[in-house]
Amino acid sequence: MNIPQELKYTKDHEWVKIEANVATVGITDFAQKELGDIVYVEIETVDETIAVEEEFGSIEAVKTVSDLFMPLSGKIIEFNTALEDDPELVNKDPYGEGWMIKIELSDESELANLMDAKTYAETIDA
Amino acid sequence: MTKLIISNSTNPYYNLAIEEWAVRNLDTSECDYLFLYQNKDCVVVGRNQNVFQEVNLRFCKANNIQICRRVSGGGTVFHDLENLNWTFISKFELNKVNNYKIFAEPIINVLKKLGLDAKLNERNAIMVGETKVSGQAQFTNRKNILSHGTLLINSDTKKLNHSITLKNKKVTSKASPSVRSTVKTIVDLLNDEISIKYVSDLILKECAASSLVDIENTPIQEKIKTLEATYQTNKWLYERSSKCIIEENIDGEDFILEIEKAKIVSVKTKKGEEKNQHPFLNMFYTNLLQ
Numbered sequence: 001m002n003i004p005q006e007l008k009y010t011k012d013h014e015w016v017k018i019e020a021n022v023a024t025v026g027i028t029d030f031a032q033k034e035l036g037d038i039v040y041v042e043i044e045t046v047d048e049t050i051a052v053e054e055e056f057g058s059i060e061a062v063k064t065v066s067d068l069f070m071p072l073s074g075k076i077i078e079f080n081t082a083l084e085d086d087p088e089l090v091n092k093d094p095y096g097e098g099w100m101i102k103i104e105l106s107d108e109s110e111l112a113n114l115m116d117a118k119t120y121a122e123t124i125d126a
Numbered sequence: 127m128t129k130l131i132i133s134n135s136t137n138p139y140y141n142l143a144i145e146e147w148a149v150r151n152l153d154t155s156e157c158d159y160l161f162l163y164q165n166k167d168c169v170v171v172g173r174n175q176n177v178f179q180e181v182n183l184r185f186c187k188a189n190n191i192q193i194c195r196r197v198s199g200g201g202t203v204f205h206d207l208e209n210l211n212w213t214f215i216s217k218f219e220l221n222k223v224n225n226y227k228i229f230a231e232p233i234i235n236v237l238k239k240l241g242l243d244a245k246l247n248e249r250n251a252i253m254v255g256e257t258k259v260s261g262q263a264q265f266t267n268r269k270n271i272l273s274h275g276t277l278l279i280n281s282d283t284k285k286l287n288h289s290i291t292l293k294n295k296k297v298t299s300k301a302s303p304s305v306r307s308t309v310k311t312i313v314d315l316l317n318d319e320i321s322i323k324y325v326s327d328l329i330l331k332e333c334a335a336s337s338l339v340d341i342e343n344t345p346i347q348e349k350i351k352t353l354e355a356t357y358q359t360n361k362w363l364y365e366r367s368s369k370c371i372i373e374e375n376i377d378g379e380d381f382i383l384e385i386e387k388a389k390i391v392s393v394k395t396k397k398g399e400e401k402n403q404h405p406f407l408n409m410f411y412t413n414l415l416q
Contacts, residue, residue: 034223
């Protein structure tokens with residue numbers, strides 16, 4: 001199981017990469033394996049400001065649609081439009097080309113609530 | 127314990143709204159929920175499917191078959207009053223995602239009691255021999271999970287096939303197309319006139335479902351009605367369809383239409399001649415979208 005050390009994680013199996021006050025978000029290798037073949041990523045919330053744990057989109061894998069939740073509060077400044085044509089990038093490269101959104105953070109103190117790689121690994125028994 | 131949700135309506139938009147309200151709002155910490163319902167004639171596409179690619183809109187409109195889109199993934203299904211829809215709602219756990227076996231088990235057990243050798247195939251459809259009797263799909267908001275399916279008790283399979291078969295046209299898009307299967311009804315397979323009520327009662331017994339969830343309560347009804355309205359919008363039903371190319375023969379002439387957000391972007395003849403202002407075509411599609 002690939003769990004990069006430099007990233008932060010949520011209980012909903014999302015990863016977060018922080019650069020200045022911008023967070024790049026995707027789902028973990030564990031999550032993409034559990035979900036199976038991803039056929040659709042729906043994110044229509046670019047430019048919206050959404051609170052932590054609120055829904056920002058959804059993902060369809062096999063025949064199951066799952067809501068996606070904000071790992072941190074902020075404004076969604078970018079959606080990975082490559083996923084519109086190639087949602088399977090999330091399966092192929094969850095931490096790279098399969099990234100989903102970029103959030104401009106509104107409350108950096110929330111970063112303290114995220115898990116580090118070691119803690120996340122324990123939650124999935126990896 | 128399993129609690130039961132009952133709908134007195136056969137309006138598909140209302141019943142789909144109950145499902146979404148239920149999965150987003152019910153407390154699953156101590157029990158699961160089972161919702162059994164029937165709909166008037168309708169075709170229900172998966173959340174992210176292309177309605178132009180999946181549905182014979184002209185046939186549906188001519189035959190008063192309503193077009194619906196549901197919150198869960200997967201492919202297109204047909205409902206009529208002789209089809210039983212079954213929905214389980216339970217607490218979210220990762221091992222329930224794409225795990226259709228656990229949710230289909232009571233339904234399969236009932237079919238076995240009726241004398242049918244039912245099992246899941248690799249696409250998680252419930253099969254009796256080589257024919258499909260039920261298709262399944264799921265939705266989760268990561269608090270609860272909804273897993274639902276159809277069950278063709280005595281449906282009009284001719285109408286079913288007609289409503290999801292495109293005539294004289296080819297549609298290509300990036301959306302996931304349905305995987306078509308040969309279907310048969312339980313009544314045909316048993317060669318016996320069993321009723322929906324009889325099968326429903328067997329399912330309730332199998333799930334030991336009791337104690338009703340009150341959805342008639344006014345604040346809940348208001349929420350369901352709001353959802354029901356969104357389920358009927360062109361935005362949800364048609365505009366969600368990804369862009370597509372329709373190759374269609376209209377009045378003896380071959381056209382290539384480019385559709386995006388349920389609007390015609392361009393119309394060309396097979397020879398590449400632009401027909402952007404063709405009034406008949408625009409009228410034709412406007413009518414379909416009502």
